[in-house]
Amino acid sequence: MAQLRIENLTKRFSGQIVTRDVSLVVDDGAFCVFVGPSGCGKSTLLRLIAGLESADSGRIFVDGRDVTDAPAYDRDLAMVFQTYALYPHMSVRDNIAFALRTAKRPEPEVAAKVAEAARILQLEPWLDRKPATLSGGQRQRVAIGRAIVKAPKLFLFDEPLSNLDADLRVHMRVEIARLHKNLGATIIYVTHDQVEAMTLATKIVVLRDGRIEQMGSPLQLYDDPDTVFVAGFIGSPKMNFLTARLQGGYLMLSECDGQKIRCPEPGLALAEGAGVTVGLRPQVLGRTGDQSLEVTVEIVEHFGSDSLVHARPAGSARLLTALVDNGRELAPGQKLEARFRTEDLLFFDQAGQRIR
Amino acid sequence: MTPGRSVENALLAGPLVLFLLAVLGFPTVLSLVYGFSETGFQTLTAPQFSGLKNFRDATADPTFWQAAWFSLRFGAITALLQCGLGLALAVYLAPLARAHGWTVAILIIPMIVAPAMMGLMYRLVLHEFAGPVPHYLYSWFGWSPSFLGPANVFKTVVVAETLQWTPFAFLLFLTACQSIPQDLREAAAVDGTRPWRLFWKIELPLMMPTVFVALFIRFIDGFRVFDNIYTLVGAGPGGSTTSISIYIYESFLRRGEIGKALAAAILLFATAFVLLSVAQRLLRGRAP
Numbered sequence: 001m002a003q004l005r006i007e008n009l010t011k012r013f014s015g016q017i018v019t020r021d022v023s024l025v026v027d028d029g030a031f032c033v034f035v036g037p038s039g040c041g042k043s044t045l046l047r048l049i050a051g052l053e054s055a056d057s058g059r060i061f062v063d064g065r066d067v068t069d070a071p072a073y074d075r076d077l078a079m080v081f082q083t084y085a086l087y088p089h090m091s092v093r094d095n096i097a098f099a100l101r102t103a104k105r106p107e108p109e110v111a112a113k114v115a116e117a118a119r120i121l122q123l124e125p126w127l128d129r130k131p132a133t134l135s136g137g138q139r140q141r142v143a144i145g146r147a148i149v150k151a152p153k154l155f156l157f158d159e160p161l162s163n164l165d166a167d168l169r170v171h172m173r174v175e176i177a178r179l180h181k182n183l184g185a186t187i188i189y190v191t192h193d194q195v196e197a198m199t200l201a202t203k204i205v206v207l208r209d210g211r212i213e214q215m216g217s218p219l220q221l222y223d224d225p226d227t228v229f230v231a232g233f234i235g236s237p238k239m240n241f242l243t244a245r246l247q248g249g250y251l252m253l254s255e256c257d258g259q260k261i262r263c264p265e266p267g268l269a270l271a272e273g274a275g276v277t278v279g280l281r282p283q284v285l286g287r288t289g290d291q292s293l294e295v296t297v298e299i300v301e302h303f304g305s306d307s308l309v310h311a312r313p314a315g316s317a318r319l320l321t322a323l324v325d326n327g328r329e330l331a332p333g334q335k336l337e338a339r340f341r342t343e344d345l346l347f348f349d350q351a352g353q354r355i356r
Numbered sequence: 357m358t359p360g361r362s363v364e365n366a367l368l369a370g371p372l373v374l375f376l377l378a379v380l381g382f383p384t385v386l387s388l389v390y391g392f393s394e395t396g397f398q399t400l401t402a403p404q405f406s407g408l409k410n411f412r413d414a415t416a417d418p419t420f421w422q423a424a425w426f427s428l429r430f431g432a433i434t435a436l437l438q439c440g441l442g443l444a445l446a447v448y449l450a451p452l453a454r455a456h457g458w459t460v461a462i463l464i465i466p467m468i469v470a471p472a473m474m475g476l477m478y479r480l481v482l483h484e485f486a487g488p489v490p491h492y493l494y495s496w497f498g499w500s501p502s503f504l505g506p507a508n509v510f511k512t513v514v515v516a517e518t519l520q521w522t523p524f525a526f527l528l529f530l531t532a533c534q535s536i537p538q539d540l541r542e543a544a545a546v547d548g549t550r551p552w553r554l555f556w557k558i559e560l561p562l563m564m565p566t567v568f569v570a571l572f573i574r575f576i577d578g579f580r581v582f583d584n585i586y587t588l589v590g591a592g593p594g595g596s597t598t599s600i601s602i603y604i605y606e607s608f609l610r611r612g613e614i615g616k617a618l619a620a621a622i623l624l625f626a627t628a629f630v631l632l633s634v635a636q637r638l639l640r641g642r643a644p
Binding site: 085 | 537539540542543544545546547548549553557558561562
């Protein structure tokens with residue numbers, strides 16, 4: 001398989017920059033997920049790697065070979081499209097065999113590889129059907145089959161699960177993870193779904209406005225986000241944010257009726273009176289901890305194993321969420337102390353950068 | 357269907373049916389009557405039933421068969437040429453047309469000209485003594501083919517028809533080409549497909565239904581050709597450009613052989629009808 005290296009890649013569409021000076025390395029055998037909200041440039045970056053768009057500046061290397069100016073058909077990649085893009089006039093068998101036949105491989109080899117792919121993806125019963133007669137999940141598997149028979153240097157997935165229903169999405173997510181394990185292939189995967197990113201990736205690249213906001217392993221990004229954006233984007237349910245002002249070793253919460261949070265020792269490296277955003281994961285709010293906020297419960301969502309509590313700090317316009325595993329007796333209207341540990345808090349300055 | 361609705365339907369469809377009967381049915385009945393009768397311009401009001409005599413006359417006339425052969429050849433050759441050129445242009449120019457839509461307007465200009473005007477224009481342009489094309493060929497190369505002479509007239513009318521109607525095929529193919537989802541081309545490209553193979557394996561198969569329709573429409577149009585050929589060379593030297601339509605026109609209005617002309621028209625209609633049904637069945641059979 002292969003290593004992918006991108007250096008200072010920039011792409012403009014009619015003057016607007018959609019990929020801004022992106023540099024990254026994806027190691028051989030890695031599962032790299034590009035994640036970000038829509039319009040962040042993640043699909044464009046994938047299409048640049050595939051050769052479906054041409055870069056304005058910067059270089060792309062696959063296994064050390066500069067492919068920046070190579071046409072798509074000359075890059076030895078495989079791509080699974082969001083729409084699957086199956087050839088409607090060909091049977092499933094011919095769809096999967098197409099790339100091999102294009103490469104003029106001997107027909108016995110083609111047949112063997114198609115059979116192998118069909119076995120892995122459990123497509124054997126449908127090999128002679130046309131794509132139009134298949135369900136979404138089956139089409140998805142054909143699209144993946146078309147990619148794996150090539151044994152390409154890089155697999156590119158462009159939001160491959162977004163057209164599937166929730167059950168099938170979970171199922172296919174596991175299939176793709178297994179495929180990665182079995183093939184040991186280098187995979188670049190684009191999604192807007194941070195759960196997919198967290199569960200599949202060995203490396204996540206969070207993109208925002210065409211720039212790399214942060215990259216790292218899923219748990220690195222979860223535990224140690226560099227910015228408010230990454231902190232809010234990675235993790236489910238979303239992180240809570242409170243706006244505060246630094247005053248004499250305390251963070252005075254601007255919206256919460258004068259409630260305050262004690263700063264961690266030895267304090268934050270900020271001027272007195274500076275604005276701070278405090279981040280609290282829903283998982284760290286609960287009944288234990290050295291600090292607390294007074295809140296009123298508004299809505300409780302019981303998942304069975306745990307409960308998601310939406311509670312309003314006194315005087316606040318925003319609700320805090322807390323994921324608690326012992327919330328069965330909680331009811332709307334109840335007043336309680338939401339406790340948390342000082343060391344679980346994350347702090348961000350007014351530009352959204354993490355204060356460590 | 358409730359009785360109330362069927363009355364409603366009859367009331368609403370009635371005027372249209374009557375109108376169609378008047379404009380299509382009446383001439384059809386009249387043609388059939390004259391086709392099976394002995395008649396001339398003097399005896400239009402009193403046709404004498406003569407059975408299949410007119411059909412025997414028409415089919416015994418070598419000019420009729422010559423005209424039918426001309427129409428068949430002309431229709432087939434022009435349809436193939438137009439569709440081949442139109443397809444090549446459409447696939448080649450699709451990216452340009454996508455980026456600059458107005459270029460299509462320029463390419464379809466020939467279609468806007470009335471075919472009869474086209475014939476007249478070529479008559480001027482290619483005229484042996486007055487036409488600019490032979491004139492310049494003579495002054496530059498010292499030689500010019502006789503475009504409208506017996507040896508070349510068939511080629512000339514084929515080229516004229518092709519130049520005028522290739523844009524039609526082009527437009528059909530361009531639409532078909534643009535309706536192929538772009539991600540199929542992209543998927544094929546990532547699969548390692550070079551442009552030539554992309555055309556043969558992906559684009560052409562997906563455009564095949566349109567190719568059949570275009571071939572068929574152009575063949576029918578070529579088969580019944582009349583105006584541009586008639587204004588260009590008339591029946592042609594030695595009747596060499598007499599299409600079946602020109603044959604019918606000439607026998608009806610020039611020679612007053614009303615019965616024979618109508619018999620030929622009925623034969624033309626029957627042939628076209630059979631061809632249309634067969635083609636339609638073939639097309640339906642191919643549809644997924």
